[in-house]
Amino acid sequence: AAPVVHSWFYDFGPSDLHRLEAILDAIVREAGERPVAVLLIPTLDDLRRFATSGPDPLSARLASWGAGRIELVNLLPAMAAHDRRWRRYFLPCDYHWNAHANRVAAALVWKSLGDSFYAPLGARRGP
Secondary structure: OOOOOOOOOOOOOHHHHHHHHHHHHHHHHHEEEOOOEEEOOOOOOHHHEEEEEEOHHHHHHHHHHHHOOOEEEEHHHHHHHHOOHHHHEEOOOOOOOHHHHHHHHHHHHHHHHHHHHHOOOOOOOEE
């Protein structure tokens, strides 16, 4: 069997969640009446783990915590399904996304949030 890869979508403890929720709470307070979108951005290891483990617990936890406070966009399942050749998303020298992944993600984010999210910000066009 293949070894289990580490993924923050799956492998986190209570202190990790507490720290993340405190940071997001501060961002929401600072934003005031402005909408806040939180994007969950996968690495190659996250995509691999998703393929073997299925839905991630982080997005479920944040969706529950952030209901009515944030717009949560979990890019993990959509990017995993968009192109199964996941290495095509990353720069060859490290784990950062390349231009292809950014285009895919931009379209997914726009589709997920839609015009109603962007309208208060003054934007009315897609990527």
